[in-house]
Amino acid sequence: MAFSIFIVEDDKWYGEILAYHLSLNPDYKVTRYESAKDCLAKLSDKPDLITIDFSLPDMQGDELFRRIREVNPTVPVVIISGQDEVAVAVKLLKMGVSDYLIKDEATKDLLWNSVVKIRENQSLKKEVEHLREELGQKFSFEKSIIGQSDKLKKVFTMMEKAVRTNINVSITGETGTGKEVVAKAIHYNSDRKKKNFIAVNMAAIPKDLVESELFGHEKGAFTGALTRKPGKFEEANGGSIFLDEIAEMDLSLQSKLLRVLQEREVIRIGGNEKVKLDIRLIVATHKNLAEEVKKGNFREDLYFRIMGLPIELPPLRERGNDVLILAKHFADEFAKENKLGAINFTKEAKEKLQQYSFPGNVRELKAVVDLSVVMCDNNEIKADDITFTSTIREDFYGGENKTLRQHTCDIIKYYLSKFDNDVVATAKALDIGKSTIYKMLQDGEIAV
Structure with missing residues (x-):
């Protein structure tokens, strides 16, 4: 399929030179216009790229660029100008033009190179979009989360509610239940699916690096900060960020995360620039966050901020x-x-x-x-x-000669630890009476 290029140039002779030079590539379909009005009238043809003479008789280049953006906000635009004022070039580049070229003997070659780069970038973007569409199919609920049990159907119901809005989502469940798979499925079935899904395991990052990893840093912010580094929140802008094992986050960092979530902006370490954020937050933990709040390990205000829609994954x-x-x-x-x-x-x-x-x-x-x-x-x-x-088998049955009662104590202790000393959950998992566990605790057979 031909790559469509509009050339808007009131100098007929110069416009023909540019059009002829680009037409040497048989993949390019080049169309010339001598006024902004004519170009705007044909935007419905959806060109792949537009070049604009900055000083047109009926409209300045910056105004024409703004009008084009109103109709087609993604089409790349290259400005070609007879003036080399740096301030004008900077202004236009900040507005979002793809390139700014000065009219001289090298212009046609520079334009050729610019068109090649823009076309390559567009191809990469299309490839990324295609891959994201494939990911969306891969992470459809039915394909990514396998099962038909009633408990899993309840999870599907909650996930369907999650994709309808941008509400924060908190996923709980034992290790290995598929919390990240659920987070990805929510993202790739939401209206953010064409943007980034960034996953961060809070338990896997050294404490002294977490702030930089999440929020980024400026060059020279600390020893070893040789360049500016955007954080994971910036990478996720427009998409979703998944904070796994959120309960492992240090208390001092929890307050900074709370500020970021409240203000919807982040400031890199060592900088002053505020980066506005548009993200969906998904968190996960195998711990009981409410209990962590009671123990003083997790901020209550952050807990209420991140809870959003809770999804509990069954073991x-x-x-x-x-x-x-x-x-x-x-x-x-x-x-x-x-x-x-x-x-x-x-x-x-x-x-x-x-x-x-x-x-x-x-x-x-x-x-x-x-x-x-x-x-x-x-x-x-x-x-x-x-x-x-499983390591449980090694713990329970390896090495030592134990009585059945001792093995029973070991198993109950293991599950109490697993369920954060929740006697009811432990009794349910082991299919025994909770009074049995309470008596063993009272008699000192089990210590927590």
């Missing part, structure tokens, strides 16, 4: 037959990547998967299934091909 052990649906999905996915053909599970293998609690949740299931596909013969996974390597 895999509470999702019933989803274990087998996911296992089949992961097996087929791994087999396809490694060109192994269709994979099946024996009845005994399915029973073994369903009887296991998967403390590592979906992430652990995928690792188990991938290994099972490698270990199986004739593309059929048997019970013996399935190996569970």
